[in-house]
Amino acid sequence: MEYDDGLIACETDALVIRRYDLLLRTRRIPYSEIRRVTTVHLSGLRKWRIWGGDVRHWFNFDARRPEKPLALVLDVGGYVRPCITPDNLQLVVEALRAHGVQVSGPA
Numbered sequence: 341m342e343y344d345d346g347l348i349a350c351e352t353d354a355l356v357i358r359r360y361d362l363l364l365r366t367r368r369i370p371y372s373e374i375r376r377v378t379t380v381h382l383s384g385l386r387k388w389r390i391w392g393g394d395v396r397h398w399f400n401f402d403a404r405r406p407e408k409p410l411a412l413v414l415d416v417g418g419y420v421r422p423c424i425t426p427d428n429l430q431l432v433v434e435a436l437r438a439h440g441v442q443v444s445g446p447a
Contacts, residue, residue, distance in 0.1 A: 342435045345427040347402055350435035355414075357424055359391075359401035367400075367422065371439035375415040379433070379445030382411050382425070399423045410446065 342350040349356040353370060360367040382405070391401040397413065398420050399405070408425045412432065415421055426432040433443050 342438075343426070343428070343431050347400060348424050348426040348432060350432060355436070357400045357422060360398075360422070364401060369414065369416055369422070371436070371441055373416050374436070374441045375417055376442040376444065377415070377433075377436055378413045379429070379443065380411050380413055381446065382409060386411070386423075393420070393423065395420075397421050397423045399425070412443075 342352070344350075347358045349358070355369045355371065355374065357367045357369070386399075388406055389399055390403050390405050391399060393399050396419065399411075400422070402425050404427075405425050410429050411423050411425045412429065413421050413423050424432075436443055
């Protein structure tokens with residue numbers, strides 16, 4: 341395990357997002373399925389959204405999200421893009437890049 345904060349984990353072959361869907365199940369995304377990742381500033385309603393999303397973005401449950409300034413938006417080829425707010429964003433970005441995933445945006 342390269343990174344694990346309880347909600348987000350970077351394993352040897354996949355990114356793991358815990359408390360992801362309506363039943364709070366885990367979503368496992370192989371690095372090979374991640375087309376690119378964009379770092380975005382959390383502001384407005386996104387900063388206060390502790391779970392759920394709009395028609396385009398989906399946030400896993402994270403009660404500490406209002407304390408975090410940045411999020412990672414994952415393009416996995418579908419219409420809805422998973423959005424995560426790891427406790428240590430820089431370590432997750434480094435792990436993603438180490439697995440060949442393109443990461444752009446502010447960091």
